[in-house]
Amino acid sequence: MHMEAAVRLSIPLASIAVSAVLLVPAGTATAEPPAPPQPAVRDFGNGPERNDEAAGGDERAQALRTAPPAPAEPSGGPSRDLGYPRRTTLPEPAENPADASVKLGLVPYHGIAPKLNDLQRRSDRVSAEIIGRSAQGRDLYLVTVTAPETRAEAREQARLRERIAGDPAAAARDRKLAARYKAPLYVNANIHGNEWEGTDAALRTIEELATSADPKVAALLARTRLYFNVTANPDGRVNGVRPNGNGFDLNRDFVTASQPEVRAMRRLMIDAQPVTMIDLHGYVNGTLIEPTTPPHGANYEYDLFIRNAYANGLGMEAAVNGLGYTPEKDGVHPAQIPFRDSAEGWDDWPPIFTPQYAPFHGAVAAHTVEIPLRVNNADYTNLPVEELRRRSAINTDVAAAAIRASWAFVQDRHDTLIADQIEVFRRGAAGEPSRTVPLGIVPGFGPEDVYTTTFPRAYVITGERSATAAARLADHLVANDVRVGRARHAFRAGGRTYPAGSYVVDMRQPKRGLANVMLEPGADISPRVDAMYDISGWSHALLWGATVEPVTGQAPRVAAEPVKAAAPTGSVPRGSGPLAVAVVDAKEVQAVNDLLAQGVALTWTDDGRVIVPASARRAAGTVADRYGVAFTQAAGATGTPLAPVRLAAAVSADELFTLRELGFPVTPVSTAVLNAGFDWSATDVLVVSSGLSHAALNPAARAALDAFLTTGGVITRGGTGAAFNAAAGLLTVTAVAGRSDANGVVRVASSGGPVGGGSPDHSFVYAPRWFTGLGPEVRVEQAYAADGPLVAGHWRADPRTGAGGPEQARGQAAVVSGRDERGAAVVMFGTEPMFRNHPKGLFPQVARAAYWTATAKAKAAAATAP
Ligand SMILES: [Zn+2]
Numbered sequence: 008m009h010m011e012a013a014v015r016l017s018i019p020l021a022s023i024a025v026s027a028v029l030l031v032p033a034g035t036a037t038a039e040p041p042a043p044p045q046p047a048v049r050d051f052g053n054g055p056e057r058n059d060e061a062a063g064g065d066e067r068a069q070a071l072r073t074a075p076p077a078p079a080e081p082s083g084g085p086s087r088d089l090g091y092p093r094r095t096t097l098p099e100p101a102e103n104p105a106d107a108s109v110k111l112g113l114v115p116y117h118g119i120a121p122k123l124n125d126l127q128r129r130s131d132r133v134s135a136e137i138i139g140r141s142a143q144g145r146d147l148y149l150v151t152v153t154a155p156e157t158r159a160e161a162r163e164q165a166r167l168r169e170r171i172a173g174d175p176a177a178a179a180r181d182r183k184l185a186a187r188y189k190a191p192l193y194v195n196a197n198i199h200g201n202e203w204e205g206t207d208a209a210l211r212t213i214e215e216l217a218t219s220a221d222p223k224v225a226a227l228l229a230r231t232r233l234y235f236n237v238t239a240n241p242d243g244r245v246n247g248v249r250p251n252g253n254g255f256d257l258n259r260d261f262v263t264a265s266q267p268e269v270r271a272m273r274r275l276m277i278d279a280q281p282v283t284m285i286d287l288h289g290y291v292n293g294t295l296i297e298p299t300t301p302p303h304g305a306n307y308e309y310d311l312f313i314r315n316a317y318a319n320g321l322g323m324e325a326a327v328n329g330l331g332y333t334p335e336k337d338g339v340h341p342a343q344i345p346f347r348d349s350a351e352g353w354d355d356w357p358p359i360f361t362p363q364y365a366p367f368h369g370a371v372a373a374h375t376v377e378i379p380l381r382v383n384n385a386d387y388t389n390l391p392v393e394e395l396r397r398r399s400a401i402n403t404d405v406a407a408a409a410i411r412a413s414w415a416f417v418q419d420r421h422d423t424l425i426a427d428q429i430e431v432f433r434r435g436a437a438g439e440p441s442r443t444v445p446l447g448i449v450p451g452f453g454p455e456d457v458y459t460t461t462f463p464r465a466y467v468i469t470g471e472r473s474a475t476a477a478a479r480l481a482d483h484l485v486a487n488d489v490r491v492g493r494a495r496h497a498f499r500a501g502g503r504t505y506p507a508g509s510y511v512v513d514m515r516q517p518k519r520g521l522a523n524v525m526l527e528p529g530a531d532i533s534p535r536v537d538a539m540y541d542i543s544g545w546s547h548a549l550l551w552g553a554t555v556e557p558v559t560g561q562a563p564r565v566a567a568e569p570v571k572a573a574a575p576t577g578s579v580p581r582g583s584g585p586l587a588v589a590v591v592d593a594k595e596v597q598a599v600n601d602l603l604a605q606g607v608a609l610t611w612t613d614d615g616r617v618i619v620p621a622s623a624r625r626a627a628g629t630v631a632d633r634y635g636v637a638f639t640q641a642a643g644a645t646g647t648p649l650a651p652v653r654l655a656a657a658v659s660a661d662e663l664f665t666l667r668e669l670g671f672p673v674t675p676v677s678t679a680v681l682n683a684g685f686d687w688s689a690t691d692v693l694v695v696s697s698g699l700s701h702a703a704l705n706p707a708a709r710a711a712l713d714a715f716l717t718t719g720g721v722i723t724r725g726g727t728g729a730a731f732n733a734a735a736g737l738l739t740v741t742a743v744a745g746r747s748d749a750n751g752v753v754r755v756a757s758s759g760g761p762v763g764g765g766s767p768d769h770s771f772v773y774a775p776r777w778f779t780g781l782g783p784e785v786r787v788e789q790a791y792a793a794d795g796p797l798v799a800g801h802w803r804a805d806p807r808t809g810a811g812g813p814e815q816a817r818g819q820a821a822v823v824s825g826r827d828e829r830g831a832a833v834v835m836f837g838t839e840p841m842f843r844n845h846p847k848g849l850f851p852q853v854a855r856a857a858y859w860t861a862t863a864k865a866k867a868a869a870a871t872a873p
Contacts, residue, residue: 088158088161088162089158089161090155090156090157090158090159090160090161091134091151091153091154091155091156091161092127092130092131092132092133092134092155093134093135093136093151094127094134095127095134095135095136095137096124096127097120097123097124097135097137097146097148098120098146099117099120099121099124100116100117100120100145100146101117102115102117103115103116103117103245105245106244106245107201107203107244107245107246107247107387108203108244108245110387110392110395111203111382111387111395111396111399112395112396112399112400113203113204113206113207113399113403114206114207114210115244115245116145116238116241116244116245119148119206119210119237119238120135120146120148122210123135123148123150123213123237126213126214126217129217129218130217130218131155132152132153132154132155132216132217132228133150133151133152133213133216133217134150134151134152134153135148135149135150136148136149136150136151137149138236138271138274138275139267139268139270139271139274140267141240141241141242141251141252141267141268142242142251142252142253142255142266142267142268143241143242143251143252145241145242145245146241147236147238147239147241147268147271148236148237148238149234149235149236149237149275150209150213150234150235150237151232151233151234151235152213152216152217152228152232152233152235153189153228153231153232153233154225154228154229163187164188164189164232167184167187167188168188168191168280170184171184171188171280171369171425171428171429171432172280172369172432172517172518173517174436175429175430175432175433175435175436175517176433176436176437178429178432178433179426179429179430179433184425184429185421185422185425185426186422188425189229189230189231189232190230190231190232190282190417190421190424190425191231191232191234191279191280191281191282192231192232192233192234192281192282192283192284192413192414192417193234193236193275193276193279193281193283193284193285193365193370194209194212194233194234194235194236194284194285194287194410194413195236195239195272195284195285195286195287195361196208196209196235196236196237196238196239196287196406197237197238197239197240197241197243197244197287198239198240198257198258198268198286198288198361199240199243199249199256199257199258199288199289200240200241200242200243200244200245200246200247200248200249200250200251201243201244201247201248201249201383201384201387202249202287202288202289202290202378202383203244203289203382203383203399203402204287204289204378204399204402204403204405204406205287205288205289205378205406206237206238206244207399207403207406208287208403208404208405208406208407208409208410209235209237209287209406209410210237211403211407212407212410212411213235216228216233226418227414227418230418230421231414231417231418231421232279233414234275234279234281236271236272236275239257239268239272239361240257240268247383247387249383250660251266251268253266253660253664254659254660254661254663254664255660255661255664255843255844256843257269257272258286258288258359258360258361259359259360259541259542259843260359260843260844261273261358261359261360261361261363261364262357262358262359262364262524262525262545262547262845263359263843263844263845264483264486264487265664265843265844265845270486272361273364273486273487276364276365276368276370277368277487277488280368280369280428281365281368281369281370282369282370282371282372282417282424282425282427282428283315283319283370283371283372283373283413283416283417283424284361284362284365284370284372284373284374285323285362285373285374285375285376285409285410285413286360286361286362286373286374286375286376287376287378287406287409287410288375288376288377288378289377289378289379289380289381289382289383289402290377290378290379290380290381290382290383290402291343291377291378291379292338292339292340292379292380292381293339293340293341293342293343293379294324294327294339294340294342294343294376294377294378294379294405294409295342295343295344295345295353295375295376295377296320296323296324296327296342296343296344296374296376296377296409297316297320297344297345297346297353297355297362297373297374297375297376298312298313298316298317298320298344298345298346298355298374299345299346299353299354299355299375300345300346300349300350300351300352300353300354301351301354301455301456301458301535301536302354302355302356302458302532302535302536302539303354303355303356303456303458304355304356304357304358304363304366304458304524305441305458305459305460305530306358306367306441306460306520306521306523306524306527307355307366307367307520308366308371308430308431308434308442308520309442309444309458310442310444310445310448311371311427311430311431312366312371312372312373313346313444313448313449313452313456314448314449315371315372315420315423315424315427316371316372316373316374317344317346317347317449318372318416318420319372319374319412319413319416320344320346320374321344322412322413322415322416323342323374323376323408323409323412323413324342324344325412326408326409326411326412327342327405327408327409327412328341328342329408330404330405330408332401332404332405337401338380339379339380339401339405340379346451347450347451351536351537351538352538352539352540353540354536354539354540356532356539356543357541357542357543357545358521358524359541359542359545360375360541361373361375362374362375366431366520367487367518367520367521367524368488368518368521369428369431369432370428371424371427371428371431372416372424374413376406376409378402378405378406379401379402379405380398380399380401380402381398382395382398382399382402431517431520432517432518433517435515435516435517435518435519435520436515436516436517436519437515438462438464438514438515438519440461440462441459441460441461441462442459443457443459444456444457455535460523460527460530462514462519462523463514463523463557463558463559464513464514464515464558464559464560464561464562464563465500465511465512465513465514465557465558465562465563466511466512466514466522466526466548466555466556466557466558467500467505467509467510467511467512467555467556467558467563468480468481468491468509468510468511468512468553468554468555469505469506469509469510469553469554469556470508470509470553470554470576471554472552472553472554472591472767473552473553473554473591473592473848474576474635474637475576475592475593475594475595475634475635475636475637476551476552476553476592476594476847476848477509477510477553477554477573477576478573478574478576478635479551479552479553479573479594479847480510480547480548480551480553480555481493481510481570481573482572482573483525483547483551484512484522484525485570485571485572485573487518487521487525488518488521489512489516489518489521489522489525490512490513490516490518490569491510491511491512491569491570492510492511492512492513492565492567492568492569492570493508493509493510493511493567493568493570493573493574494506494507494508494509494510494511494565494566494567495507495565495566495567495568496565496566498563498564498565499563499564500558500561500563500564500565501556501557501558501559501560503556505563508574510570510573511563511565511567512526513562515562525546525547525548526546526547526548526555526557527546527548527557528546528548528549528752528798528799529543529544529545529546529751529752529798529799529800530799531751531797531798531799531800531801531802532800532801533797533800533801533802533803536801538748539748539750539801542750542751542773542800543750543751543799543800543801544750544751544752544771544797544798544799544800544801545752545771545799545845546752546769546798546799549752549767549768549769549798549799550752550767550769550770550771550845550846550847550848550849551846551847551848552591552592552593552767552847552848552849552851553848575632575635576594576635576636576637577631577632577633577634577635577636577637578631578637578638579624579627579628579631579638580638580639580640582640583621583624584621584640584641585618585619585620585621585640585641585643586618586619586621586623586624586627586638586639586640586641587616587617587618587619587638587639587640587641588616588617588619588627588636588637588638588639589615589616589639589765590615590616590617590765590851590854590855590858591615591765591851592636592847592848592851593668593669593847593850593851593854594634594635594636595617595634595636595851596669596670596850596851596854597630597634597668597669597670598630598631598633598634598636599617599649599670599854599858600651600652600669600670600671601630601633601634601670602619602623602626602627602630603649603650603651603652604651604670604672605626607619607620607623607626608620608623608648609648609649610645610646610647610648610649611646611647611648611649611858611859611862612645612646612647613646613760613761613859613866614759614761614764615761615764615765615855616641616646617646617649617858618641618645618646619638619641647862647865647866648862648865649858649861649862650691650861651672652671652672652691652692652857652858652861653671653672653673653674653689653690653691653692654666654671654672654673654674654690654691654692654693654694654857655673655674655675655676655685655687655690655692655693655694656673656674656675656676656693656694657675657676657677657678657693657694657695657696657697657698657699657727658675658694658695658696658697658698658724659696659697661841661842661843661844662694662696662697662724662841663675664844665841665844665850665853666694666841666853668844669850669853669854671854671857674689674690676693676699677698677699678698678699678700678703678704681699681704681708681711681712682703682704682705682707682708684707684708684711685708685711687711687712687714687715687719690715690719691719691720691857691860691861692719692720692721692722692857692860692861693715693719693720693721693722694721694722694723694724694857695721695722695723695724695727695728695731696723696724696725696727696728697725697727698727699727699731700727700730700731700734701730701731701734701735702734712735716735716737716827716829716831717829717830717831718830718864719831719860719861719864720831720832720833720834720857720859720860720861720863720864721735721737721831721832721833721834721860722833722834722835722836722853722856722857722860723833723834723835723836724835724836724838724839724840725774725776725836725837725839726742726744726774726776728835728836729742729776729835729837730742732833732835736827737827737831737833738782738784738785738823738825738827738833738835739780739781739782739783739784739785739825740778740779740780740781740782740785740820740823740835741778741779741780742776742777742778742835742837743776743777743778743779743811743815743819744774744775744776744811745772745774745775745776745777745802745811745812745813745815745816746774746802746803746804746805746811746812747774748774748801749772749773749774749775749800749801749802749803749811749812749813750771750772750773750774750775750800750801750802751771751772751797751798751799751800751801751802752769752770752771752797752798752799752800753769753770753771753772753775753791753792753795753796753797753798753800753813753816753821753838754768754769754791754792754794754795754796754798755768755769755770755789755790755791755792755796755821755838756768756789756790756791756792756793757788757789757790758786758787758788758789758790760786760787760788760824761788761824761855761856761858761859762788762789762822762824762834762852762855762856762859763787763788763789763822763852764788764855765851765855766789766849766851766852767848767849769798770789770821770838770839770840770846770849771838771839771840771842771845771846771849772800772802772837772838772839773839773842775791775802775816775821775837775838776821776837777791777816777819777820777821777837778819778820778821778823778835778837779819779820781820781823782825784825784826784827784828785820785823785824785825786823786824786825787820787822787823788820788822788823788824788834789820789821789822789838789852790818790819790820790821791813791816791817791818791819791821792817792818793817793818795813795817796813796816796817797813820837821836821837821838822834822835822836822837822838822852823835824856824859826863826867830864830867831860831864832859832860832861832863832864833860834856834859834860836852836853836856840852840853841853
């Protein structure tokens with residue numbers, strides 16, 4: 008976090024007197040207060056992200072997990088006020104013979120802490136710290152390798168780092184800064200749990216640096232700080248799988264930060280501010296070393312980035328090839344650099360990956376490195392142990408060579424890399440326009456590599472649609488080290504008036520690239536690129552439920568307080584009588600589910616509101632405070648009685664996480680679970696998007712399901728859901744599949760139905776679907792807009808048939824609801840409202856679908872009662 012968090016807006020002179028203290032908090036680079044003692048484990052789920060969806064979710068996920076509980080927090084811990092070495096004794100986990108690393112002859116998770124404790128005893132160059140805990144409660148280890156520093160030296164390093172990011176123009180003028188500043192280098196290992204050897208290479212190279220008598224190593228450590236995140240994903244390492252204990256691919260989570268491991272890495276990148284980083288993966292043969300193919304992210308200072316990244320890539324390539332492994336003898340092919348060697352398919356467009364996120368915090372070279380020899384998945388199971396160990400040994404050599412080349416690069420270009428990092432922040436703070444990178448800046452940089460964007464002067468975030476969503480977004484930006492101000496008074500900008508309390512993001516700030524990559528709509532890149540590696544569209548402005556408006560031209564003239572945490576949003580009106588809450592935001596879903604879990608007798612109205620009886624006003628006050636939810640006075644206690652909606656869910660891991668985060672009681676189910684004889688008596692609604700095939704159900708399971716469908720509701724999503732709908736004979740629809748690799752942000756038009764009503768004007772799709780041939784029982788809740796629908800992302804028609812493109816989806820039903828002839832209430836999504844826990848503003852659609860499907864039966868029964 009910057010100490011200089013003041014938002015530098017154009018401030019009317021008259022208001023400076025009243026707000027100067029708030030605008031420039033104590034603790035700038037020149038007047039540095041003693042840092043408060045910090046806990047040993049920084050809990051990134053709390054603090055500034057108080058309003059973030061992820062915060063509550065962690066607690067819930069931890070409560071539900073099956074792994075051993077997190078150990079007690081050790082004393083001591085990281086602080087900018089300590090020198091190096093720090094000599095933290097890491098707690099040593101119990102030996103786990105089932106750790107998947109063992110088979111490969113690699114260091115198991117439980118072997119890491121003893122090794123680091125030993126190295127800390129043997130060397131004054133090594134400091135190990137715990138920077139967080141995994142989803143399953145394992146410690147995350149940060150190792151800093153550097154020459155010893157006194158407290159004063161460490162504080163001077165911190166002061167210079169803050170100056171670089173906080174006052175880059177001054178840092179750029181300081182010709183002596185680079186000589187006094189240790190260049191930070193970040194090595195990230197094992198973010199995919201079953202891509203193991205980065206960890207072993209990190210441990211090996213840490214030991215080399217710790218014990219070497221080579222004067223060149225001493226010189227390196229005198230001018231460099233090397234940060235190693237030894238295993239970014241200990242759950243996956245132990246379990247031998249790619250994701251963490253919550254089932255998330257951590258290397259897709261950086262724009263969302265839903266997972267504790269990612270929040271720890273984010274904090275590390277902000278605090279360490281590395282000039283370069285490498286992220287060690289597997290397995291691509293020959294070793295793949297970024298920079299990438301187009302499209303290139305438009306919010307980077309790419310001229311600075313590509314020069315350094317290409318040079319470091321060439322250095323790593325030479326080091327890897329220099330190991331002498333050959334295709335003939337070892338099965339190891341020469342290294343490859345996608346930017347140079349491939350046309351497309353390995354891009355740096357979405358900042359969801361570690362090396363695509365790091366540049367926004369000042370990394371001017373950042374690389375995915377894919378080591379060569381596959382040892383995971385089927386190979387892990389099927390290959391002989393000796394062959395696996397042969398491969399893992401080579402992979403460790405390759406990863407270590409890449410790490411060494413990277414530190415040699417930082418040693419060689421020390422001053423240049425620091426100057427380029429300062430320049431990134433300086434351009435941001437100055438609000439300079441996006442630069443067009445000159446062709447040929449490095450060999451092969453052609454027109455296909457040129458991507459630019461337009462930075463507005465500011466963004467204004469208001470609670471117009473949802474105050475809790477605005478608070479969540481402000482907190483998310485602050486957690487990403489983006490400066491946000493909160494308007495002290497109403498102001499005019501861009502021809503309209505914004506109320507006091509609006510959040511203002513001045514785009515003249517060092518990390519404006521990160522602010523913009525989250526707040527701009529994004530771009531439709533379908534015409535420019537044939538194939539993308541992962542998602543192509545995201546937008547916190549369009550998908551997180553807040554109202555976000557860019558301001559161009561003149562800066563808003565407003566006194567704004569720097570935001571450390573968004574303002575509280577919860578309230579209950581005075582008086583007696585029943586209360587109402589509109590289910591517009593995920594926070595309202597959490598509040599409603601909390602009240603239901605307490606046994607409060609709520610009712611659901613099909614206009615998307617929940618009514619709280621007068622007798623529960625005290626409970627409403629508590630959840631208003633806990634979730635930041637605003638209740639209003641209700642005219643009367645109307646609606647259908649609502650009980651806790653118990654879900655049986657055949658869904659993907661991210662959807663399960665999201666449903667539980669929202670506070671729904673969820674029982675995971677699958678074809679196998681139903682075939683084993685599932686007891687439906689504690690289920691109100693079945694959710695189907697993954698892992699459930701109606702055709703594969705045995706007769707008993709089918710009969711039990713049919714019985715459930717006479718009382719329960721169904722929510723489906725995607726192809727699996729649509730197939731289930733057809734096979735179970737639910738709604739009369741034809742589900743049409745768009746291209747399976749199409750994804751992005753789409754414009755939608757919602758009806759006033761219980762699911763679509765109150766939705767944002769945008770949604771997210773991945774392998775989009777739409778519904779035609781609607782029966783009379785089917786209502787369109789949401790349709791793809793007739794203009795567009797693609798706003799940002801990549802979505803083309805099938806080149807052979809011309810079908811499946813966005814033109815075909817135009818105006819078609821994207822979300823439908825209805826009641827089948829048995830009476831089952833069904834909602835079908837052709838969109839992706841819970842994708843990777845990202846589109847926070849869409850989660851309430853799923854909750855409203857749950858409330859509506861759970862109550863529709865009771866409502867119908869009441870209507871037909873005599
Ligand atoms: Zn990977």
